[in-house]
Amino acid sequence: MQLTSPLAFIYLLLKKPRRNWLDVWWFLKVLDKLVWTAQCPAKQAGYQCWVVVQASRLKIKLVHCYTQRNNAMTALTGLKLTAAQKPTQMSPIQQRRNKLAKRLWEQAELARAQQAGTTFAPKRFRSVVQNDTGQRIQVEQAKRIKQWWFVADNGKLVLSVRYGTKLLELAKGKWAVEVGGEKDLVPTLELLKGAVLAGELDSQIEAAANKLRDGFGG
Known part of the structure; x- marks a missing residue:
């Protein structure tokens, strides 16, 4: 590395006759602030940089520059760490949520x-x-998807939700969602999917799953 113009300026300041340790300390502080804090590539990459200089009566010589990784500047400091671990087995509740979310x-x-x-x-x-x-x-086949929306007797477009072959009772006595029009189908389905993954329909899904089990004699 070559000494730049700020170093030449500091060199002139240190040429005064009465140099002492305070001058050398001040020189190192200014050197780090004016030159290496802004220009040292290692420091910009998240490393601490120390500059070792040799000051004599008539010249200033750069002896060595070395770096050390700054633990406070590591990439991990920008992450939110947690003790959570991937479960070895998915719970039945989560399995049912994922199944219905996939259908939606x-x-x-x-x-x-x-x-x-x-x-x-x-496929x-x-x-x-x-x-x-x-x-x-194993043979690849096209999967037939039956739509869940239909036009009700009042002419409104409505959307029902099914778990397997069973209709979900979304609320007491409510089996479908009234949709404003075809353009509102996708946003409505996305909202229902989010509600399912958030667990808002767990009780309805469990009731439908129990009915399916009873129908199979389980």
Whole structure:
């Protein structure tokens, strides 16, 4: 590294006849503030930088510049650390939430496709047995998505929510959401998805799941 113009200015100040340790201390402080705080690349990258100089009667010589990582400037200081750990097994409540949230996402994608004049046909794999070999293989098939919205008797567009084959009773005696129009379908579905993931419909989902279990004899 080469000494820059601020160092030449400080050098002139130190040429006075009566130099003492206070002068040298002042020199180091000004050197760090004027030159290395702004220009040392290591310091700008989050390192502390110390400049070692040798001051004599007629010259100032840069001996060594070394760096050390500043613990207070590490990237971790900008993160919010927590003791949370990934659960080894997802709870049944969370499993039911995710299942319904996925169905609501499919309904939102179906509504977007209909509004854009396209089709939404997600793929799924089904296990089948070949007749000639008897071998079980995985076959990709298009998944059929049935829309959950319809026009009620009063001419209003309404949206029902299903868990499996069971309708969710969103509130006491309320089985559907009245939607203003087709343009409001996607925002309404997104709101319902957020409510499901937040646990606002856990009791309704559990009631529908119990009905499904009872229907299967479980």
